[in-house]
Amino acid sequence: MENLYDVVVVGGGVVGSAVARELSRYQLKICVLEKELDVCNGVSGRNTGLLHSGILSGDQPVRTECCIEGNAEFDQVAKELDVPFKRCGKLIVGFGEEEKQCLQQLYQHGLECGIPGIRMIDADEIKAIEPNADGDTGIYVPTAGILCPYTYTIALAENAAQNGVEYHFDQKVTAISRTPGGEYEIQTENGMWRSRWVVNCAGLFAYQISVMLGFEAYVPKRVKGEYEILDKKAGKFLSVPIYPAPGKAGDCDIHITPTVDGNILVGPTLEDVDETIDYSATQEKIDQLMEQGARLFPRHVKREYFIRNYAGIFPYVADPGIQERVDFQIQAREDIPHAVNVVGISTPGLTSALPIARRVVEKVKEQEELRPNEAFNPVRKGIVRFAEQTDEEKMRLIEEDPDYGEIYCRCECVTKAEIKQAVHNILGVSTVSGIKYRTRATMGRCQGGYCETRLTAMIEKELQQDVKDILLNQKGAYMFVGKVK
Numbered sequence: 001m002e003n004l005y006d007v008v009v010v011g012g013g014v015v016g017s018a019v020a021r022e023l024s025r026y027q028l029k030i031c032v033l034e035k036e037l038d039v040c041n042g043v044s045g046r047n048t049g050l051l052h053s054g055i056l057s058g059d060q061p062v063r064t065e066c067c068i069e070g071n072a073e074f075d076q077v078a079k080e081l082d083v084p085f086k087r088c089g090k091l092i093v094g095f096g097e098e099e100k101q102c103l104q105q106l107y108q109h110g111l112e113c114g115i116p117g118i119r120m121i122d123a124d125e126i127k128a129i130e131p132n133a134d135g136d137t138g139i140y141v142p143t144a145g146i147l148c149p150y151t152y153t154i155a156l157a158e159n160a161a162q163n164g165v166e167y168h169f170d171q172k173v174t175a176i177s178r179t180p181g182g183e184y185e186i187q188t189e190n191g192m193w194r195s196r197w198v199v200n201c202a203g204l205f206a207y208q209i210s211v212m213l214g215f216e217a218y219v220p221k222r223v224k225g226e227y228e229i230l231d232k233k234a235g236k237f238l239s240v241p242i243y244p245a246p247g248k249a250g251d252c253d254i255h256i257t258p259t260v261d262g263n264i265l266v267g268p269t270l271e272d273v274d275e276t277i278d279y280s281a282t283q284e285k286i287d288q289l290m291e292q293g294a295r296l297f298p299r300h301v302k303r304e305y306f307i308r309n310y311a312g313i314f315p316y317v318a319d320p321g322i323q324e325r326v327d328f329q330i331q332a333r334e335d336i337p338h339a340v341n342v343v344g345i346s347t348p349g350l351t352s353a354l355p356i357a358r359r360v361v362e363k364v365k366e367q368e369e370l371r372p373n374e375a376f377n378p379v380r381k382g383i384v385r386f387a388e389q390t391d392e393e394k395m396r397l398i399e400e401d402p403d404y405g406e407i408y409c410r411c412e413c414v415t416k417a418e419i420k421q422a423v424h425n426i427l428g429v430s431t432v433s434g435i436k437y438r439t440r441a442t443m444g445r446c447q448g449g450y451c452e453t454r455l456t457a458m459i460e461k462e463l464q465q466d467v468k469d470i471l472l473n474q475k476g477a478y479m480f481v482g483k484v485k
């Protein structure tokens with residue numbers, strides 16, 4: 001039967017893509033239904049990109065376990081998936097007696113959770129680890145690291161696709177029912193899909209899919225965080241992320257994080273928001289970021305380094321009975337056969353994505369025997385980044401393919417060859433942001449002023465798209481209305 005799958009994964013963010021990748025280790029026909037036009041348009045493309053250690057995961061055992069497990073394995077994962085990653089460690093710093101006590105409690109909690117290598121440090125040691133950081137007391141967390149969140153999400157999705165998983169974009173799931181024969185019928189805005197299994201990985205909207213499948217009607221809650229991105233000129237002054245002592249909810253206030261690509265992120269601000277997905281920036285938060293950022297990283301959080309801002313929203317869910325924030329939920333129920341419900345993946349879902357995925361696979365295995373896919377290949381190669389090569393390697397690349405000799409994005413030194421490879425990505429993503437996330441073109445100081453039209457020209461030529469149909473990132477976000485000459 002057409003469109004009959006063994007497993008449909010709803011949502012193609014980092015969790016859904018990790019689930020798809022882990023399930024592709026078995027002989028299963030799998031597809032991912034994603035409402036957006038790419039895999040990193042949800043929470044997974046809008047976060048800090050920190051590989052958390054687990055020290056800040058609070059008293060939520062699944063969240064803590066998944067985080068510690070995901071952290072421990074990440075050197076191997078980054079190597080397999082060709083994802084840039086630095087295990088740089090992290091500082092959590094405090095000012096004054098009250099914050100010192102808070103840090104001591106956090107340190108004890110970290111020891112109880114088994115976070116490897118953590119230690120309390122004083123002002124001198126803070127300076128020795130990062131001369132540009134300030135603080136009276138601190139915790140040094142050596143296992144923390146930094147990675148690019150969208151590169152990781154794309155890498156998981158591409159590896160899943162290489163191993164046979166189909167990705168279908170612009171497929172917002174609107175209803176799910178079960179036939180008398182036991183198959184699921186999954187209605188999207190653009191079609192009907194059938195599957196023996198459904199895995200809910202819909203992030204901010206997982207609570208809706210939960211109800212469609214017959215699981216609990218969780219109360220959705222949302223937290224918005226705004227960030228500023230600082231120029232690479234400031235990036236060279238920071239080697240480790242600096243976090244302030246956590247507040248009452250266990251979340252850390254505005255922090256300073258170097259990105260794996262050499263910028264600095266200031267943020268996020270954290271505020272509870274309603275169900276509207278509003279990623280806009282506010283002057284109030286920009287001022288707050290500048291002021292609080294300068295407290296942790298004085299001298300270098302300056303307006304002259306500001307490139308742009310962005311925001312992310314993470315979901316958490318409250319128990320329908322007691323209305324309290326619940327742990328990560330990875331559920332299967334006897335009365336809802338062949339369904340796994342992944343809800344409440346707040347943070348650190350990026351760090352925890354593969355451990356969550358393995359727990360999903362275990363739930364599937366509890367209900368049916370899975371046969372290994374002998375052809376499964378865990379290795380995925382990304383696009384070779386010209387800017388990161390030695391002079392000899394650059395010469396060799398240009399000899400092999402002269403398109404490496406033509407720079408399309410001046411700020412980030414991205415070549416025509418890289419743009420062309422990105423346009424022909426295995427997932428079939430054809431938006432301008434899709435190229436940006438795969439190459440870093442438009443992410444520099446000029447924010448696409450020079451290269452954006454060159455990217456659209458490449459999409460037009462390589463994919464034979466009418467220029468009026470080229471989209472920035474989502475449905476309706478057209479780049480142009482027509483040609484002037």
Ligand SMILES: Cc1cc2nc3c(=O)[nH]c(=O)nc-3n(C[C@H](O)[C@H](O)[C@H](O)COP(=O)(O)OP(=O)(O)OC[C@H]3O[C@@H](n4cnc5c(N)ncnc54)[C@H](O)[C@@H]3O)c2cc1C
Nearest residue numbers: 011013015035042043044047050173203225348349350351
């Ligand atoms: C401000 C902030 C900072 C963070 N920092 C970190 C960090 O440093 N480290 C870390 O580990 N974690 C961090 N996180 C958390 C992390 O980003 C998330 O936990 C993780 O990205 C969740 O991934 P996901 O796949 O569940 O969600 P998403 O990426 O949102 O994926 C869900 C997908 O489902 C799709 N979808 C939704 N509804 C439907 C539907 N009806 N039909 C089809 N598709 C649908 C969405 O379009 C989306 O693509 C942070 C989050 C935020 C907001």
